[in-house]
Amino acid sequence: MGSRSDLPVMQAAADALAELGVPHEVRIVSAHRTPLHMLDYGRSAAGRGLRVLVAGAGGAAHLPGMLAAVTTLPVVGVPVPLRHLDGLDSLLSIVQMPAGVPVATVAVGNARNAGLLAARILATADPELQDRLARLAADAEATVLGHDAEVSGGPARAGDA
Numbered sequence: 001m002g003s004r005s006d007l008p009v010m011q012a013a014a015d016a017l018a019e020l021g022v023p024h025e026v027r028i029v030s031a032h033r034t035p036l037h038m039l040d041y042g043r044s045a046a047g048r049g050l051r052v053l054v055a056g057a058g059g060a061a062h063l064p065g066m067l068a069a070v071t072t073l074p075v076v077g078v079p080v081p082l083r084h085l086d087g088l089d090s091l092l093s094i095v096q097m098p099a100g101v102p103v104a105t106v107a108v109g110n111a112r113n114a115g116l117l118a119a120r121i122l123a124t125a126d127p128e129l130q131d132r133l134a135r136l137a138a139d140a141e142a143t144v145l146g147h148d149a150e151v152s153g154g155p156a157r158a159g160d161a
């Protein structure tokens with residue numbers, strides 16, 4: 001993430017990866033404030049064994065795009081909402097990449113989805129991780145069906161008319 005101030009938003013990405021048992025690191029790297037460190041981090045990432053980068057930043061959020069420019073690893077960008085402009089600035093900075101330098105962008109503030117998307121990318125080569133992701137989706141389904149049963153006053157099953 002671009003700043004320590006992003007941590008309250010970005011923690012959800014790390015939490016999702018931890019829930020799924022995916023080893024990960026949490027780092028603060030800024031294209032603006034630590035450009036040489038950012039270059040070094042991005043260039044060395046694949047060689048250090050990293051396989052996906054999740055990059056979150058707010059405002060003029062150049063970090064995800066600049067990382068994508070110096071690595072061929074997949075980069076998932078998280079627009080972090082700040083006090084001004086509610087994250088729209090960050091969203092547009094991250095999503096409007098020029099052709100040839102892709103960044104997969106999640107919704108403003110939705111770092112959990114960035115963690116889950118990173119896990120799905122890794123799971124294409126990891127059947128056990130695929131199973132864990134399927135269990136997580138089944139848990140979410142059971143929760144919503146439980147809520148449906150609660151508010152409707154009756155047992156609910158998927159596919160009930």
Ligand SMILES: Nc1c(C(=O)O)ncn1[C@@H]1O[C@H](COP(=O)(O)O)[C@@H](O)[C@H]1O
Pocket residue numbers: 001002003004005006029030031032033056057058059060061062063064080082
């Ligand atoms: N957008 C970037 C970059 C970058 O893109 O390299 N580096 C820091 N920042 C963002 O500046 C915001 C304010 O940072 P401070 O709270 O440290 O002033 C943060 O959301 C950070 O991600």
